Amino acid sequence: MSSAPSGTTRLASPALIRTGEPLFTGNDWDFDTIRRIHDACEAVAGPELGLSWYPNQIEIITAEQMLDAYASIGMPLFYKHWSFGKHFAQHEAGYRRGLMGLAYEIVINSNPCISYIMEENTATMQTLVIAHAAFGHNHFFKNNYLFRQWTDAEGILDYLDFAKRYISRCEERYGHGAVEAVLDAAHALMNQGVHRYPRKKRPDLSSEQRRERERKEHQERMYNDLWRTLPAKAKTDKPDLSVERRRALLELPQENILYFLEKAAPRLRPWQREILRIVRHVAQYFYPQRQTKVMNEGCATYSHYRIMTRLSETGRISEAAYLEFLQSHTNVIRQPTYEDRHYGGHNPYAIGFAMMTDIARICTEPTEEDRAWFPDIAGSGDAMGVLRDVWENYRDESFIAQFLSPRLMRQLRLFHVVDDPDQPELRVEAIHDERGYRRLRRAFARQYDVAWLDPDIEVIDVDLEGDRKLILHHRVLNRVLLQKDEAHRVLQHLADLWGYDVVLKEVDPATGTVLKEHTASARPTFF
Amino acid sequence: MHIIDRRLNPGGKSLANRQRFLRRVRDVAQRAVREAARDRDIRNIDKEASVTVPADGVREPKFVRSPGSGVQNHILPGNKTYVEGDTIERPPRGQSGGGGGQAGEGGQDSEDSFQFVLTREEFLELFLEDLELPDLAKRRLAVVETEALRRAGYMVSGSPANLALTRTLRNSLSRRIALKRPKADDLAALEAQVREIEARDPDAPELADLLAELERVRTRSQRIPYIDPIDLRYRRFEAYPRPVAQAVMFCLMDVSGSMTEHMKDLAKRFYILLHIFLVRRYKHVEIVFIRHTDQAKEVDEETFFGSRETGGTLVSSALVEMKRIVAERYNPEDWNIYAAQASDGDNVSSDSTTSQDLLRSAILPACQHFAYLEVGDETGPRAGFVEHRTTLWRTYEPVSKTNPVLAMRKVNHRRDIYPVFRELFARKAGQETAAP
Numbered sequence: 001m002s003s004a005p006s007g008t009t010r011l012a013s014p015a016l017i018r019t020g021e022p023l024f025t026g027n028d029w030d031f032d033t034i035r036r037i038h039d040a041c042e043a044v045a046g047p048e049l050g051l052s053w054y055p056n057q058i059e060i061i062t063a064e065q066m067l068d069a070y071a072s073i074g075m076p077l078f079y080k081h082w083s084f085g086k087h088f089a090q091h092e093a094g095y096r097r098g099l100m101g102l103a104y105e106i107v108i109n110s111n112p113c114i115s116y117i118m119e120e121n122t123a124t125m126q127t128l129v130i131a132h133a134a135f136g137h138n139h140f141f142k143n144n145y146l147f148r149q150w151t152d153a154e155g156i157l158d159y160l161d162f163a164k165r166y167i168s169r170c171e172e173r174y175g176h177g178a179v180e181a182v183l184d185a186a187h188a189l190m191n192q193g194v195h196r197y198p199r200k201k202r203p204d205l206s207s208e209q210r211r212e213r214e215r216k217e218h219q220e221r222m223y224n225d226l227w228r229t230l231p232a233k234a235k236t237d238k239p240d241l242s243v244e245r246r247r248a249l250l251e252l253p254q255e256n257i258l259y260f261l262e263k264a265a266p267r268l269r270p271w272q273r274e275i276l277r278i279v280r281h282v283a284q285y286f287y288p289q290r291q292t293k294v295m296n297e298g299c300a301t302y303s304h305y306r307i308m309t310r311l312s313e314t315g316r317i318s319e320a321a322y323l324e325f326l327q328s329h330t331n332v333i334r335q336p337t338y339e340d341r342h343y344g345g346h347n348p349y350a351i352g353f354a355m356m357t358d359i360a361r362i363c364t365e366p367t368e369e370d371r372a373w374f375p376d377i378a379g380s381g382d383a384m385g386v387l388r389d390v391w392e393n394y395r396d397e398s399f400i401a402q403f404l405s406p407r408l409m410r411q412l413r414l415f416h417v418v419d420d421p422d423q424p425e426l427r428v429e430a431i432h433d434e435r436g437y438r439r440l441r442r443a444f445a446r447q448y449d450v451a452w453l454d455p456d457i458e459v460i461d462v463d464l465e466g467d468r469k470l471i472l473h474h475r476v477l478n479r480v481l482l483q484k485d486e487a488h489r490v491l492q493h494l495a496d497l498w499g500y501d502v503v504l505k506e507v508d509p510a511t512g513t514v515l516k517e518h519t520a521s522a523r524p525t526f527f
Numbered sequence: 528m529h530i531i532d533r534r535l536n537p538g539g540k541s542l543a544n545r546q547r548f549l550r551r552v553r554d555v556a557q558r559a560v561r562e563a564a565r566d567r568d569i570r571n572i573d574k575e576a577s578v579t580v581p582a583d584g585v586r587e588p589k590f591v592r593s594p595g596s597g598v599q600n601h602i603l604p605g606n607k608t609y610v611e612g613d614t615i616e617r618p619p620r621g622q623s624g625g626g627g628g629q630a631g632e633g634g635q636d637s638e639d640s641f642q643f644v645l646t647r648e649e650f651l652e653l654f655l656e657d658l659e660l661p662d663l664a665k666r667r668l669a670v671v672e673t674e675a676l677r678r679a680g681y682m683v684s685g686s687p688a689n690l691a692l693t694r695t696l697r698n699s700l701s702r703r704i705a706l707k708r709p710k711a712d713d714l715a716a717l718e719a720q721v722r723e724i725e726a727r728d729p730d731a732p733e734l735a736d737l738l739a740e741l742e743r744v745r746t747r748s749q750r751i752p753y754i755d756p757i758d759l760r761y762r763r764f765e766a767y768p769r770p771v772a773q774a775v776m777f778c779l780m781d782v783s784g785s786m787t788e789h790m791k792d793l794a795k796r797f798y799i800l801l802h803i804f805l806v807r808r809y810k811h812v813e814i815v816f817i818r819h820t821d822q823a824k825e826v827d828e829e830t831f832f833g834s835r836e837t838g839g840t841l842v843s844s845a846l847v848e849m850k851r852i853v854a855e856r857y858n859p860e861d862w863n864i865y866a867a868q869a870s871d872g873d874n875v876s877s878d879s880t881t882s883q884d885l886l887r888s889a890i891l892p893a894c895q896h897f898a899y900l901e902v903g904d905e906t907g908p909r910a911g912f913v914e915h916r917t918t919l920w921r922t923y924e925p926v927s928k929t930n931p932v933l934a935m936r937k938v939n940h941r942r943d944i945y946p947v948f949r950e951l952f953a954r955k956a957g958q959e960t961a962a963p
Contacts (some may be wrong), residue, residue: 031530038528059531068540085548086585088541089643093577096644112529119534180547188588337605346604415606417615419599425614431606444602455590474590480597482590489588 023316027122034058037127038134040316044307045135050384051303053138054113054153058130061116066102067091069116073286074106076114077160079167079278081183107133109141109289111153124321128328131307136300143392144295146288149198156285163278170271181525182272185493186258186279191454193258193280194287243461253458256280257472257494260459266468267499276497291395291450298352299391302360305329305353335412346447351412355399358408359387369406401445406437416443421479455482457504468500475509482506487518495520549649552580556645560653577644651807676764685761698758708751709744717741773811774895775857776801779845779868782818782836786871790902794869795832796944797900801867804952809863815852819845821875825852840873842919843881850889859893866890867898872917879922886923891932898951899923899935 023040024033038056045051061069071088072078095102104121108114115133117126141147152159171179186193247253254260258280262273289296308329312322335350336343359377362370363386366378377386390399409432416429416439430436430443446452456475462468472494474482487504495502499522506516549556559578609615645653681691721737778798780791805812816831817823820838823845849866857864874882891897901920920935927933936947 031532034530035528038530042528056528057531058528059533061533065533065536065540071541071544080543080547082544082547082551082585083587084541085544085546086551088544089548093643116533176547176550184587191589335604338603339605346602412604413606414602414604415609417601417603419601419617421597424617426617428609428611428613428615429600431609431611433611436611440602443600446600447602453592455592457590476597477592478598478600480592480599483593486588486591489586490590493588 022318024123025318029123029126033123034126037130040311041131041135041307044310045303048310049303049306050388051135051139052142053135054111054142056134056138057112057114058134059114059116060119062119063102066116066118067095069106074108075160076108076157077164079164082180083187105129105133107137109147109151109153110156113138113141124317124324125328127317128304128308128325131304132300135307136303137296139303140296140299140391144292145393146291146395150288151285159281166274166278170275174271182275185497186276188490188493189257190279190283192457193256193283195256195284196451247461250462253460255458257459261497265498266464268497294348294352294396294448295391295394295399297348298356301333301349301353302356354408355403356387358405359390359403362405373405396448397445400448401441404441404444409437409440414440414444416440452477470498470500470502472504474504474506476506476515481516488520491518491520495522496525498522551585555580557653560650577642579642674766674768676766678762679765680763681760682763683760689762691760691762694760695758698760699754702755702758703751706751709748714744714748717744774805774809774863774865775813775815776805777815777817777849777866778831779817779849779866780831781840781870781873783820783840783873784837785873790871791832793902793938793941793944794900796941797869797948798867800944800948801865805865817845817848823848840875841878842874843878843885846882846885846890850885853893864894865896866894867900869900869902870919872901872919874918874922876918882922883926886926886933891930894932897933899933901935901937903937903939
């Protein structure tokens with residue numbers, strides 16, 4: 001075990017102690033202050049935490065602009081749709097009545113990484129949000145495998161620009177109503193518009209040609225004139241209509257419904273397909289964010305905590321500023337217990353920060369229990385190394401399943417309640433004790449697995465040469481059916497896009513019985 | 528690292544989204560606006576309004592797993608007493624088991640309907656939607672354009688009244704500098720020097736030189752004038768066609784004893800609506816108040832609504848007064864003229880023919896629109912009774928049948944004002960058939 005744990009926050013290399021001038025005094029800041037703050041944070045984030053990030057672009061905005069940004073899901077530019085106007089109106093109403101505070105910052109997964117910070121923030125808050133967003137989130141965006149695999153930070157802004165132009169050109173050309181109808185339908189299916197696994201690469205022309213050549217060469221080599229003399233079977237000119245063949249051609253079953261519609265819906269026009277594609281791409285871009293809420297916030301919160309603490313230790317920020325920081329930090333990571341009036345589910349900041357701190361502790365000061373549970377990392381001494389590895393290679397579900405320690409479960413006093421409608425009462429399935437740790441942790445991890453949260457709906461079959469009825473299955477999990485009204489509305493949109501009848505069967509995967517069936521017929525919305 | 532200050536960027540980035548949203552909830556918003564307009568104190572009518580929109584038209588459906596069915600798992604923090612295998616009584620429906628359920632339901636509640644605020648502009652837009660000023664199109668073709676002058680640079684000749692002083696002096700200054708005209712100060716200094724030397728010693732040798740110099744300077748400054756005709760510049764104007772963007776609104780009201788406060792209130796509300804409407808359409812709107820008993824008088828607003836008069840009723844007197852004012856101040860060529868008359872319908876029967884003639888010959892041809900509003904008691908016509916036709920109504924009815932400029936309606940209750948107003952100005956073609 002290494003004797004000089006570099007991961008703990010209390011120890012600093014001598015050069016860093018009390019060397020700096022305070023970055024600012026009081027609450028006021030100007031652009032020069034922001035630059036100094038950024039550089040000071042960088043000096044901690046780089047050499048000490050070993051983070052790596054996209055170049056930063058810090059943009060200062062007003063409260064109204066923050067509301068604007070909320071309305072377009074935080075993106076600096078986005079196509080126009082009424083639903084964003086609706087969200088804006090909702091947020092604005094909440095904000096005006098003082099029901100809702102605004103975020104201190106919004107950060108965008110792009111290269112350069114754009115962080116919006118509010119002009120109202122005090123200098124301390126600006127330091128906090130820069131440490132949090134411009135380094136914490138930024139590092140996560142750049143390094144986490146999901147973001148690397150699914151999002152293109154370089155191209156996103158250009159793509160959104162293209163999408164915005166394309167959709168407004170469509171509006172000019174085909175009318176607001178027609179475009180709006182497609183967008184409404186596409187938005188309804190947005191959650192079913194992501195690829196959950198990387199697809200098989202489609203072969204490109206040159207590799208196809210190469211394979212064709214190789215095949216020919218092989219045939220020439222194996223040529224034997226004798227085969228020609230064999231009597232041939234009578235040719236059947238019936239096309240192969242077997243279900244298997246048909247489904248293979250359409251790549252069925254397909255869980256990405258938008259993709260399926262874009263490729264296979266018989267009656268859509270090219271521009272409508274393109275809009276579906278745009279919505280699908282946007283959904284795909286945000287898909288990693290949904291899966292890494294806890295980790296993303298945990299990474300950012302842990303980073304800002306480390307950076308702020310170091311700045312305070314080296315005298316770059318005053319005691320008063322540090323206290324101000326601690327107050328908002330503790331507010332952010334507050335986790336009310338389940339009976340609390342303010343309880344609204346798990347706070348990703350709280351869980352994330354607690355787990356990151358816990359991992360750092362396991363690396364540097366492990367207990368016997370930690371050694372038994374985490375033999376790989378316990379006592380390794382390199383907390384930042386372990387954390388960076390975690391941030392790079394996990395998502396919420398796998399992260400919790402792997403790294404939630406018994407000690408933290410005890411600390412949070414987690415317990416698992418099962419609500420089975422067949423039973424008269426709720427049952428406590430597991431608590432934070434020796435018997436329950438593993439089951440509790442597995443159940444908790446499930447709560448962060450989007451595959452368990454989103455209904456599992458797939459396009460199963462369609463007979464393009466028959467009545468073209470589209471058949472979808474919902475594989476029912478834990479007997480939880482779809483919400484009926486909502487399902488009907490979405491299905492109606494789906495039928496409109498498909499252009500023919502659609503049926504959605506809710507199927508019990510164990511027995512294969514159909515629990516419920518929803519149907520919808522196409523309205524003449526698009527055609 | 529870059530820092531960018533976005534604060535100065537124009538706001539309202541999501542304005543386009545808001546417009547799309549408003550279009551989507553148009554019907555609901557319009558209904559809300561109508562209701563607000565009815566209930567609201569009419570003086571505050573053009574304020575912003577909050578509108579509650581039911582979720583129906585603005586739902587964003589998604590496939591979701593119903594939180595109320597099947598086996599639900601909840602992982603909760605803050606266990607105090609439970610151990611594995613304990614059972615908990617099921618909490619009553621509506622605040623089911625875990626916080627997850629609660630949050631979910633809370634979310635749906637807010638989905639059901641939500642409130643947002645219409646700005647003043649949006650409110651008025653919806654409020655006055657589908658309304659059109661009658662005959663605006665016809666007038667626009669005929670007389671909407673008049674000639675007006677506007678500034679367009681300078682010219683070298685013109686009337687003295689149009690002399691562009693600054694420009695002229697600027698030219699003169701540059702010319703004087705270029706030609707090295709002696710400055711007045713230099714001349715004065717030279718003169719003073721000559722006087723001083725003369726006083727001290729009239730025979731001083733340098734005096735001759737100085738006098739010669741003075742003479743030279745004087746002639747030069749005379750030869751180069753302070754302002755030359757070449758410097759003169761005049762303001763140039765050019766004529767351009769200007770649409771008539773001005774309207775005058777005549778408010779005519781019977782203020783004789785038979786008019787109750789309630790009736791005046793109705794009339795006032797109607798006038799205010801008309802005013803809001805006109806202000807939205809025209810740059811410049813003037814109002815003329817004419818009240819009458821058996822004689823008519825132009826008054827200010829306060830007197831118009833406030834003071835009481837006694838006397839008989841002679842409607843033609845108001846029409847005569849209006850005709851006089853139009854002739855004096857509001858040339859129909861330049862002004863869009865609107866008139867709204869409110870009365871309880873009393874008139875001296877001998878006055879009918881005079882009024883009809885005045886309307887037909889003088890008033891209606893000048894007007895874009897003449898609205899006659901007959902105000903009644905709050906109780907309204909009693910059921911079962913044959914509607915009583917007032918004298919004035921009977922006077923105006925034949926005119927309105929032949930001339931669509933005159934529209935007439937009867938109003939008893941405050942809540943009818945806005946519908947009647949809409950009816951009068953609704954955007955539709957064809958003739959108005961007057962019906963009470």
